Amino acid sequence: MPFQIVRNDITKMQVDAIVNTANPMPEYGAGIDSAVYEAAGKDKLLAKRHEIGAIDRGTSVITDGYNLPAKFIIHTVGTAWKGGKAGEEDIIRKCYRSVFDLAVNNNISSLAIPLLASGSYGFPKGIALRIALSEIEAFMSESDMDVYLVVFDEKSVSLSSEFYGDIDEYINDNYVDEKNQEEYSDSFDLCLSAPILDVERSLDDVVNNLDKTFMELVFSFADAKGLTDVEVQKKANLDRKAFSKLKCGTTKNPSKSTALALAVALELDLDDTKDLLSRAGLALSPCSKQDVIVQYFIEKKAFDIYEINLALFEHGEQLLGTQV
Incomplete structure (x- = not known):
């Protein structure tokens, strides 16, 4: 699996390493820091922290996981929000980068990380999210590590109001829930109907692509946009081996989530997305x-x-990519 978002207690994650939002001094504070010490065995972990000493803000250190399911703990020290004019964002970005550097240098293949700076440090959720997404995405573009962004409760992530204020309104206007589906069933099954192209396409485009399979059309779009196979795989958040199976034909047709992930990676418009999905016997459904x-x-x-x-x-739906 590449990048995933999960709701869990980070101390229970079955990964090579978890990330702890640590106190700069060799003692533990509230929140995740306290939970990690309790789960790992505070006496052993605290003794190790005293041995390490103070940790500079924006840097990280690694210790054993002791009693945790994870083999290692990467401790990183952030900074409090001061209005955005004291270099706070740069420090948190350095935290992510130092965490990833340590993970790579210690041959870690799976890493669970909380949303840094969004708790007691008081960063606005939208800013904390944007920092996390950009730093994780930059790292994942060069790595095959499995990275999990772990949130503990429903209030930890709130994308709608922070990033796209009208997404909930759009869902309400376009989503047909179960109780309203019956009105469509008298004439045809809307949820399974074939895709309808929204805009006119040139006859040449349609004819030239008629005989292409799903993956042939993927690579045709990729070539037209100057994207390599690796770039498509990374942008679609797909595991390298899973993408290879699709490419080689071992997996003939992808799951809906994978097909949509590839459409997003190729930056297809709605028309071409529907065309691509149809090659795998899929369609967008309200x-x-x-x-x-x-x-x-x-x-x-x-x-x-x-x-x-x-x-x-945030809306409880399956993520794109991650698996075929």
Whole structure:
């Protein structure tokens, strides 16, 4: 799995390493820091921290995980929000980068990290999210590590009001829930109907692509946009091995989430997205909240799969990419 967002207690994550928002001095504070010490065994971990000493803000250190399911703990020290004019954002970005550097240098293949600076440090959620997304995405573009952004409760992530204020209104206007589906069933099954192209396409485009399979059309779009296979795989948030199976034909047709992820990676408009999906026997449906949310971002021409996955996560829907 590449990047995922999960709701969990980070001390229970079955990964190589977890990240702790640490106190700069060799003692533990409230929140995640306290929970990590309690779960790992505070006596052993505190003794190690005394051995390490103070940690500078924006830097990280690594210790054993002791009693945790994780083998390692990466301790990183951030800073409090002071209105955004004291270099706070730079410090938090350095935290993410130092965490990733330590993870790579210690051959960690799976990492669970909380949303840094969003708790007691008081960063506005929108700013904390944007820092996290941009730093994780930059790292993942060069790495095959499995990275989990771990949130503990529903209030930890709130994308709608911070990033796209009208997304909930769009969902309400376009999503057909179960109780309203019956009105469509008399004439045809809207949820399973074939895609309808929204805009006119040139006859040459249609004819030239008629005989292409799903992946042939993916690579045709990629070539037209100057994207390499690796760039498509990364932008779609797909595991390298899973993408290779699709490319080689071992997996003939992708899941709906994977197909949508590839459409986003290729930055397709709604018309071409529907065309691509149809090659795998799929269609956008107003009865799928996942589809409606992805369509919202496509119409906005907002093709950042990390932001789309945050919106899907917030609304309880399956994330894009991650698996075929």
